[in-house]
Amino acid sequence: MYLIFLSFWIMLNGRFTWEIFLFGLAISAAVYLFICRFMDYSLRKDFLLLKNTGLFLAFLGVLVKEIAKANLNVLRLILSQKYRPEPALIYFKTDLKSGICKVLLANSITLTPGTITVSVEGNEFCVHCLDKDMAEGIEESDFVRLLRKMEAGR
Structure with a gap:
């Protein structure tokens, strides 16, 4: 810092x-x-920040990759002649503990085209998906895996 x-x-x-x-x-x-x-800051927090920098950069890389994949998926769905939207509202629980990791997960889901985080209450997320296929594996995505590693490093 x-x-x-x-x-x-x-x-x-x-x-x-x-x-x-x-x-x-x-x-x-x-x-x-x-x-x-x-402001309750310490040198220890600086070292933790440095330790998590690599994981955060990996998280940003995964975010960019997922945004690109979702863009292509949404484009394919929209341009398809046979597309019948089947929106889904899914609920899932996460084991993330820190508020910042939950916010990062919620914002990452919202930034990914075709999905919007509707609410976060405690450990339960409510996500609206443009198509029910987009909801598959959302609770165990790469986002969650990297955020767990970041929390473990705290």
């Missing part, structure tokens, strides 16, 4: 001089100490 603050400071200044860099070191340290003291 400290390095992010320092990088942000240098970007906002628009140029790099030793005075700006040294002043940025001091300001970034002060902001970082303030956050650690008053």
Whole structure:
């Protein structure tokens, strides 16, 4: 987090001089100490963030892949002459514990064409699917698998 603050400071200044860099070191340290003291942040959380960065990048890759697959699937359904929509409203439970992982899962489902997260109550998700075939395997998708790994690293 400290390095992010320092990088942000240098970007906002628009140029790099030793005075700006040294002043940025001091300001970034002060902001970082303030956050650690008053906002329940710690160096341990920085290490956890670094540890989960690879998993998060893998999650983003899976998200892009699933969006592309779903786009093609929805396009195929719409352009098909014989398409008869069979929308489905499915409910499933997840074993994800943290709120951020549940939000990531809900938003990932919503970003994927043909599916919308209708509600999340506790561990139960309600998802509307454009076609009932899109609902298959949603509760054990790659999204859930990667989010479980991210939670295990916490």
